[in-house]
Amino acid sequence: MKLLRLAPENTKFGFMRLRRVSYPLSAFLSIVAVTVFFSVGMNFGIDFAGGTQVELRAKAGVADLANLRHTAEGLGLGPVEAQRSGAESDVTVRLNVQPGGEQGQQTAINKLRQTFGDTYEFRSVEAVGPRVSGELVQSGTLGVVIAILAVLAYLWFRFEWQFAVGAIIGTMHDLLLTVGFFSVTQLEFNQTSIAAILTIVGYSLNETVVVLDRIREVMRKYKRLSTAEIVDMSVNAVLPRTIMTATTVFLALLALFFLGGHVIRSFSAAMIWGIFVATYSSIFICSPMLIYLGVRADTFDKGADAADVDPAPAKGTV
Amino acid sequence: MFRLATWKIASILALVLCAALLIVPSFLPESVVTAIESRLPSFVPFRPIVLGLDLQGGAHLLMEVDSASVVKSQVDSLRDDVRAKMREGKISISGGISEQPRGVLVRISDPAERARALDLLRSLDSRVGGALTGATGHTLDISDNGDGAIQLQLTEAATTDKIRHAVTQSIEVLNRRLNAAGTKETVVEQQGLDRIVIEVPGLQDTTKVKDLLGATAKLEFRLVADPGDPPSESEVLPQVQGGTIAVQKRVMVAGEDLTDAQPGFDSRTGEPDVNFRFNLRGGQRFGQVTSENVGKLFAIVLDGKVISAPRILGPITGGSGQITGNFTVDKADELAVLLRSGALPAKLTVVEERTVGPGLGQDSIDAGKRAALVGGALVIVYMLTTYGVFGVFADLALGVHILLIFASMALLGATLTLPGIAGIVFTIGMAVDSNVLIYERIREEAHLGRSVVSALDAGFRRAFATIVDSNVTMFVAAVILYLFGSGAVRGFAVSLGLGILTSIITAVTMTRMMIALWYRRSRATKLPI
Numbered sequence: 047m048k049l050l051r052l053a054p055e056n057t058k059f060g061f062m063r064l065r066r067v068s069y070p071l072s073a074f075l076s077i078v079a080v081t082v083f084f085s086v087g088m089n090f091g092i093d094f095a096g097g098t099q100v101e102l103r104a105k106a107g108v109a110d111l112a113n114l115r116h117t118a119e120g121l122g123l124g125p126v127e128a129q130r131s132g133a134e135s136d137v138t139v140r141l142n143v144q145p146g147g148e149q150g151q152q153t154a155i156n157k158l159r160q161t162f163g164d165t166y167e168f169r170s171v172e173a174v175g176p177r178v179s180g181e182l183v184q185s186g187t188l189g190v191v192i193a194i195l196a197v198l199a200y201l202w203f204r205f206e207w208q209f210a211v212g213a214i215i216g217t218m219h220d221l222l223l224t225v226g227f228f229s230v231t232q233l234e235f236n237q238t239s240i241a242a243i244l245t246i247v248g249y250s251l252n253e254t255v256v257v258l259d260r261i262r263e264v265m266r267k268y269k270r271l272s273t274a275e276i277v278d279m280s281v282n283a284v285l286p287r288t289i290m291t292a293t294t295v296f297l298a299l300l301a302l303f304f305l306g307g308h309v310i311r312s313f314s315a316a317m318i319w320g321i322f323v324a325t326y327s328s329i330f331i332c333s334p335m336l337i338y339l340g341v342r343a344d345t346f347d348k349g350a351d352a353a354d355v356d357p358a359p360a361k362g363t364v
Numbered sequence: 365m366f367r368l369a370t371w372k373i374a375s376i377l378a379l380v381l382c383a384a385l386l387i388v389p390s391f392l393p394e395s396v397v398t399a400i401e402s403r404l405p406s407f408v409p410f411r412p413i414v415l416g417l418d419l420q421g422g423a424h425l426l427m428e429v430d431s432a433s434v435v436k437s438q439v440d441s442l443r444d445d446v447r448a449k450m451r452e453g454k455i456s457i458s459g460g461i462s463e464q465p466r467g468v469l470v471r472i473s474d475p476a477e478r479a480r481a482l483d484l485l486r487s488l489d490s491r492v493g494g495a496l497t498g499a500t501g502h503t504l505d506i507s508d509n510g511d512g513a514i515q516l517q518l519t520e521a522a523t524t525d526k527i528r529h530a531v532t533q534s535i536e537v538l539n540r541r542l543n544a545a546g547t548k549e550t551v552v553e554q555q556g557l558d559r560i561v562i563e564v565p566g567l568q569d570t571t572k573v574k575d576l577l578g579a580t581a582k583l584e585f586r587l588v589a590d591p592g593d594p595p596s597e598s599e600v601l602p603q604v605q606g607g608t609i610a611v612q613k614r615v616m617v618a619g620e621d622l623t624d625a626q627p628g629f630d631s632r633t634g635e636p637d638v639n640f641r642f643n644l645r646g647g648q649r650f651g652q653v654t655s656e657n658v659g660k661l662f663a664i665v666l667d668g669k670v671i672s673a674p675r676i677l678g679p680i681t682g683g684s685g686q687i688t689g690n691f692t693v694d695k696a697d698e699l700a701v702l703l704r705s706g707a708l709p710a711k712l713t714v715v716e717e718r719t720v721g722p723g724l725g726q727d728s729i730d731a732g733k734r735a736a737l738v739g740g741a742l743v744i745v746y747m748l749t750t751y752g753v754f755g756v757f758a759d760l761a762l763g764v765h766i767l768l769i770f771a772s773m774a775l776l777g778a779t780l781t782l783p784g785i786a787g788i789v790f791t792i793g794m795a796v797d798s799n800v801l802i803y804e805r806i807r808e809e810a811h812l813g814r815s816v817v818s819a820l821d822a823g824f825r826r827a828f829a830t831i832v833d834s835n836v837t838m839f840v841a842a843v844i845l846y847l848f849g850s851g852a853v854r855g856f857a858v859s860l861g862l863g864i865l866t867s868i869i870t871a872v873t874m875t876r877m878m879i880a881l882w883y884r885r886s887r888a889t890k891l892p893i
Contacts, residue, residue, distance in 0.1 A: 049893065050749040056811070101724060148428070148713045155717070156571065168568070169724040175715040178426065182850070189848030196840050204833060237853045238783050241845055245790065245860065248841030252834040256801070259830040287804040290750065291797045294743050298793030301739030302786055307731030309418075310786050317790065 052289050057282045061329055062274040062337065068330035072219060079226020088228045091236030092172060094186070096143040096179035098154045102166040104135040109166070111137060117161060123154050132308050136169070148175040186240040190221075193244050197251055205258060208339035213254045216332035220250040220323045227319045233312040242313050246320030249295070253288065253328035260284050261336065273341055277333045292325045368880050376874060380764055383771035387413070390774060413774050416781035418852050419729050421722035422565035427577065429558045430711040434530045435466060435523050437710075442504075442516060443468050445488055453484045459513065467517035469509075482506065482514055492521045527558050530709040535560055540705035541576055560712070568721050580667045580711050581702035583619030585650070586611045588661035588673050601663075603670045604689060611663045611670065616653045621646025625703035627696040630688055636696035637688040640703060647683025655679035664689075666699075718851070732785035739789045740766070747796055751803055753892050757878040758799040761870040765795045768866035769859060778862075781855030791863030794838070798871030801834075802827040803893055810891050819891065820883065824876055831872065839864045 092099050102109065111128060114137060118126040127140040139158070144150030151173035159168065174182070194217060201210040224246055228235050260280040268276060296318065303314035389397045390412040401410050417424050443461055446468055450457055459471020470485075472478040489504040503522035509515045535552050538560065542550045551563040567573060589598035589610040600610050625640040642650055654662070654676050663673040664687050672689040691699065744762065747755040769788055773780060806823030814822060839861060846857035 049752050050746075052750075055807075103723070148715045151717070152574065152714055159569070159571065167721065167723065168719075169721045171570070171717065171719040173714075173717040177428075178716045185848045185850070189844050192848070193841050193844040196844060197837050200836060200840060237849065237851070238786075238856070241783060241849065241853045241856045244841045244845045245838075248838035249794075251837035251841075252797075255834045255837060256830055259833060263826075283808065284804075286807075287800050290800045290804065291794075294746060294796050294800070295790070295793035297742040297746060298739040298789050301742060302735045302789045304735075305731060305738055306735040306786060306789070307728055307782070309728060309731075309782055313783070313786060 052293060055286065057285055059282055060278060061281045062278050062334050064330060065334035072331055076219065076222050079222050079229065082229040083225055086229055088235040089232040091234040092140065092174045093236040094179055094183050096174050096176045098141040098151050098173045100139050100158055100171050101131060101169040102137045102139060102162060103169050105165055105167055108134045109137045121157050121161060123157065143176050148177065151175055182237065189240060190243060193247055206341065208336060208341045209258045211339055212332045212335035213251055213258065215335055216254050216327040217247055217250050219327050219331050220246055220320065223323045224316060224320055227316060233315060238310060238313040239316060242316040242320065245317060246324060249321060250324035250327060253324050254332045256284055256287065257281060257328050257333055261333065273337050277336055281329055281333055288325060292321055295321055368877065373877060376877060380767065383767045386771040386774045387767065409775050411774065413770060414777060414779045416779045416852055416855055417563060417565060418720050418782050419725045419780065420565055421720050421725035422563065423567040423570045423573065423719040425562040425570065425714055426555065426716035427560045427562065427712040428715045429527065429531050429534055430713065431527050431558050434527050434710045438518060438523065438526050439463055439466065439468065442518065446470055446485065446516065449484050449488065450481065453480065455481050466523065467515065469513050469515055471513045473512050478508065478514065482508055485514060485516060492525050524557065531558060531560060533709045534712060537706050537708050538562065538577055541701055544701040544705055545576055568719060570717065570719055574714060576698060576701065578712055579702055580708045582667055582707040583703060584615045584665040585617040586615055586663050586665055587657060588663050601665060601668060601670050609663065609670050609673060611665065617646050617650050619703060619707050622703055625700045627700040635688060636691045636693045637686045638696050638700045638703065639684065639686045641684040651679055651681035728782045732782060736785060736789050740792050743792055743796060751893050753882065754803055757875050758796055760878065761799065761874045762792065762795055764874060765866050765870040766792065768870065769862050772862050772866065778858045779855055781852040783852050784855030784859040787856040787859035788863060791860060791867060795863065795867035795871055798831045798867060799875055801831055802875065806891065807893055816888055816891055820879060828872065831868065835864050835868060
């Protein structure tokens with residue numbers, strides 16, 4: 047049987063030379079991400095912005111969006127956002143945080159139920175008061191920060207500091223571009239988006255660790271090569287695996303995006319973006335960083351990780 | 365690599381068998397599961413996977429105890445205590461007692477009297493939460509503020525303790541109310557210091573439940589104020605039927621003394637009413653008050669609103685009575701439940717609500733299933749076309765990986781949510797990563813000119829460190845997400861975390877075993893990848 051190979055074998059791409067392109071590109075994209083984030087901002091869902099969101103399904107026929115919006119606006123509940131979600135009969139209606147504290151959202155729900163209860167089925171009702179949304183913002187931010195710190199600690203313990211710094215720069219890069227993705231696409235940013243971000247952080251580090259592991263191994267073997275040569279050799283060596291894994295995860299996410307329903311569509315979209323960015327950054331951002339951070343073969347001469355060194359062919363050089 | 369102990373194979377097969385048994389209940393109809401479960405000893409984990417409210421439909425309410433009113437009532441009772449102490453010590457309070465946000469200020473101009481008062485007031489201080497709780501700290505900070513006044517300040521520990529107590533008490537009351545209203549499988553639990561989570565599966569319209577849960581249900585019997593009463597001892601309250609009425613501040617009998625309340629119909633008018641019964645103390649007190657005030661109006665006050673104010677026609681000594689007030693049958697029913705379940709110590713406000721109807725829940729389940737099946741199929745085919753027979757091994761391991769996730773969720777009683785399904789689909793893509801790492805490494809080693817056995821061995825050995833390193837980072841992300849996430853997102857963290865653990869078992873251990881068995885049989889001289 048002829049087996050499928052997406053990645054060419056025994057490649058000798060000069061990835062490190064490409065950093066002259068990738069670094070300016072990433073810098074540019076990061077600036078765009080930050081600019082859009084601060085100028086346009088993200089489309090925060092009610093988890094973080096507070097407010098009320100209901101999903102309605104017309105009990106008969108197609109939902110009359112214009113009429114529904116008009117009626118809802120007449121209720122005196124502030125601006126009304128109404129859009130189709132999925133099927134022709136389905137509408138998502140969103141209201142901003144109501145004045146009058148926590149009780150305000152409840153009043154809004156009651157009004158919506160009274161007004162639309164006869165003609166629409168309430169498929170879901172969500173109301174998040176101002177206090178809870180504030181706390182969710184806090185715990186979400188704290189979660190992302192702590193995740194990065196925890197992983198940094200692990201990398202520091204497991205690798206040399208240059209590797210940890212390289213990995214963190216890569217992760218920050220991915221984080222920035224993901225935030226930029228949410229700002230540019232205006233996909234709703236909610237709690238599942240935090241889940242997406244943390245998973246992207248995990249995936250990004252996963253990718254980076256695989257490359258770094260190999261760089262460390264190669265460095266021990268070929269002490270006379272320059273850092274750039276070593277990094278190139280390592281990235282080429284793990285390239286088939288990188289492409290393979292990115293593809294399998296991509297396939298799974300693609301199914302999720304198209305078939306998983308609209309509730310988790312923004313989650314799937316962000317994850318797909320994240321997989322691309324993470325794969326790119328592990329090759330083009332983190333690895334070249336090691337050249338600047340001054341990792342050299344003699345970094346490993348202290349023999350701290352002697353147990354990791356392969357016993358077989360490379361033995362003679364240790 | 366090829367020393368395959370029989371016990372290893374046996375234990376892996378046993379693991380798979382156990383996992384398969386664990387998820388059997390999830391595929392049986394509910395009635396069958398309950399029937400079997402009742403016959404098994406309780407330690408046998410025979411239960412289906414719990415579906416989150418976003419999948420099975422239901423209401424999630426987060427309610428907050430009004431801490432401000434708890435503290436306010438604590439300050440009120442402190443003021444009463446102080447007044448009683450001063451009366452006991454026969455100390456005249458020249459400047460009066462004024463309430464502050466978290467304490468009271470007693471003005472006594474005479475220094476000698478003030479010193480005596482200070483001594484007396486110190487006895488009001490006590491240990492937080494009583495002697496048995498082991499809590500440290502005092503309830504009051506008492507000091508002479510040097511300005512002719514004594515300052516009594518409730519400590520942080522005292523108010524926190526009070527709020528905690530109010531939450532515990534509220535949970536009991538809410539449980540009683542929900543049970544009395546006949547809702548099933550509800551969850552009522554504390555979250556944080558002053559919040560309560562209520563989950564009611566299957567509930568769609570939360571309006572009724574919110575009315576039921578939000579009402580304080582504080583019932584009081586007070587006399588309607590006479591025109592001659594001093595204004596400081598009466599207050600004007602709204603009436604349920606509209607308008608206002610002045611009633612005495614003094615509570616004659618309170619809802620705590622009720623033992624039962626049932627909806628019924630007024631024997632004369634046929635209108636719905638609520639019949640109640642007092643305990644001994646309440647009955648005696650009620651009898652005493654009614655006999656002393658024949659001919660006066662008696663106000664029945666619920667949560668600061670006057671339901672009705674009937675005239676006392678004669679002493680009521682039987683220890684029971686009824687409340688009428690233009691009720692509908694539903695309202696009378698609700699009021700009876702509220703009175704039976706007791707009053708909440710403080711008002712509860714809904715601060716978050718998430719309700720999913722069964723229709724959307726079922727749609728989410730269907731969508732999740734489809735995505736998982738198609739995603740899984742794509743990955744399986746892709747692995748197969750890339751790695752051939754080794755791909756088959758990876759795919760088998762993938763199947764067991766999914767089985768193990770569900771089994772461990774059933775075992776741990778973890779909740780499966782829609783983000784949880786997304787997490788499983790994502791781990792389907794990630795689980796084969798370990799296989800990919802191993803296989804690619806094997807190929808590399810073979811290219812270096814190693815023999816089949818040596819390449820297989822080196823591939824597994826060298827890839828392992830990388831597999832552990834890369835999975836730890838992912839696992840850390842999952843743990844943090846679990847700790848900081850809430851609701852359905854936690855479900856994602858659970859399936860991601862479990863998926864990482866099981867994928868290491870299946871992709872490394874199981875694949876190694878299958879490849880070892882394959883080599884034993886085929887004695888291949890060339891790698892099939």
